[in-house]
Amino acid sequence: MKDLPKIATRDSYGNALVELGKEKDNLVVLDADLAAATKTGIFKKAFPDRHIDCGIAEANMTGIAAGMSTCGKVPFISTFAMFAAGRSYEQVRNSIGYPHLNVKIGATHAGISVGEDGATHQCNEDLALMRVIPGMVVINPCDDIEAKAAVRAAYEHDGPVYMRFGRLAVPVINDREDYKFELGKGVVLREGKDITIFATGLCVVETLLAAEKLAADGIDAEVINIHTIKPIDEELITASAAKTGRVFTVEEHSIIGGLGSAVSEVLSEKQPTKVTRIGVNDVFGESGPAVELLHKYGLDAEGIYNKVKETV
Structure with missing residues (x-):
């Protein structure tokens, strides 16, 4: 990439x-x-x-x-x-x-x-x-x-x-002929069997990079891009969670009320699954270079990889 x-x-x-x-x-x-x-x-x-x-x-x-x-x-x-x-x-x-x-x-x-x-x-x-x-x-x-x-x-x-x-x-990761955007539909970017990682926004590419690092450690991660937070793709979320049995969400947003909450709401009702939300942990940001802030708050590939590893 x-x-x-x-x-x-x-x-x-x-x-x-x-x-x-x-x-x-x-x-x-x-x-x-x-x-x-x-x-x-x-x-x-x-x-x-x-x-x-x-x-x-x-x-x-x-x-x-x-x-x-x-x-x-x-x-x-x-x-x-x-x-x-x-x-x-x-x-x-x-x-x-x-x-x-x-x-x-x-x-x-x-x-x-x-x-x-x-x-x-x-x-x-x-x-x-x-x-x-x-x-x-x-x-x-x-x-x-x-x-x-x-x-x-x-x-x-x-x-x-x-x-x-x-x-x-x-x-730019979607520059391909078969790319299709549909409101309310998630996109499976990488199939896996051990865990599912739902990501959104700029965290999608970082999640793909983290998945490569996890694969090297024997953890096969399914990566799904959720570009539409509402309406959310309930069918895809429940199907992937049923397959892997372990879910993570990644977003450049508070873990309260965003993608992590939306996915958790779906799964709690339709496919009870343990979910770990990766995002901004109920704190305000701070001034600094964007790339360094993403690293400090654990939202780059390294941070996502470390969080999944320590949790799994």
């Missing part, structure tokens, strides 16, 4: 909006004074009349998008995850979720890989916040290919969608 190209999914988001904008005249993009960072500036350059900078007023932007969606537009609102899910939570819940409006949320700079911006901007709670809103689809793509596919799927879905994108460039 060392030779694979690396692209930040926030870049994928901006590029996907432009490609989709060429096809869909009713697609509009709103940003909260962060177009250069969220990469919606790419769309603004291509379609200046369909890009609205709402200033540093995220809640207002959410309300504007809700109104536009009732007039035949398909708005994509964009800002950092901390502001999209955190600052605007009430507006997302009441103005978009409650009336089930066709608004898409492109949340960039999620998780501790935001790096030097520190704890105030490292949103490790967004998946939990969005997952609990009735009718909200929640997507966390793992690479460039998947992020672009997620944007298109979000447009085609009738209803609110939350998409999580990252700042850190990650390897």
